[in-house]
Amino acid sequence: MGFHTYDVEKAEALEDPGRYEYVSVDELLALFEPAGEVADLGSGTGFYTDDVAPYAETVHAVDVQAEMHDLYREKGTPDNVRFVTAEVADLPFADDALDGAFSTMTYHEFASDAALAELARVVRPDGLVGIADWSAEGEGNNGPPRSERFAAADAVEAFQGADFTVERAQERRETFVLSARKD
Template sequence: MGHHTFDASRAEKLERPERRYRFLSTEELLWAVALSDDDTVADLGSGTGFYTDDLAPHAGDVYAVDVQEAMHDYYREKGVPEAVELVTSGVSDLPLDDGTLDAAVSTMTYHEFASDDALAEIRRVLAPGGRLVVVDWAAAGSGDPGPPIEERYAADEAAAALRESGFDVEHEAVRSETFLLIATAE
């Protein structure tokens, strides 16, 4: 499996709602993460902040985590909501205290960071009972939208990795191009 990052020079492609919401709507994301107004949430692999913007009005504090400063530059130009703090970091080395987060989301980025180290780090920064939502490109997909098939994971593979890292997987849905996992930190 390849671990790559999205080419920041093509960031504007990530701002196309007609394509993005086809695979994950705001409503589905908000349902899955089930935020309270005072929750602290991290968007892991936030990119241009497309889904971060959907989370911000429904949470207390939001960390937009991306390994590429160029993505944060794009987000700054677009306009970052007041509740959002930009964090330039890889997922396997988050600069957050233990148990800081009530929730974390990964929207179409799991394939970019999937590793035991990254999952252990997410588990570390989530409070007990904290929710992790993963929506990513499915290995069974066509490979037309999203990354090449060889860089994708099957939902059951990702769910098994989450369980091995201390998560209880509560919901698993597989669609034609994507999968959705909802898990809580044990």
């Protein structure tokens, strides 16, 4: 399952407003508390980073591909966005440095025990992590192949095993959403 990166050659598709069909800005903001210092895990070209930036002091646009940051810079970035080239399993933040984190349609690319342990290390106690991703239970008409996806139940189990309390998890037509609070 998963553990791949999005093809930079197709990055233009990440700017498609049709993405809001799968997770709207309001829904994303309701999954976590976008205040203080937050990280967008798998930020890509910053499509959702831009939407969260007005509500946070600092948004760390985390992506493993520096080329995605280059594309984001080309389109322009809010003043409070900081670029971080790193894997989620190896984040360059101090312990408890983040007030929250979110990921839109990229959890399947980084989901691992190591990545969730790293999130537990860098998110402060009581901080929220919001996840919206393609579901293994989904129809499979869009997004990555179903074999590369996780179901909400898989994500719940993984987060609970990493010192988070899941406050919300819901399967939907093609995606799932999850909100987890750091213990």
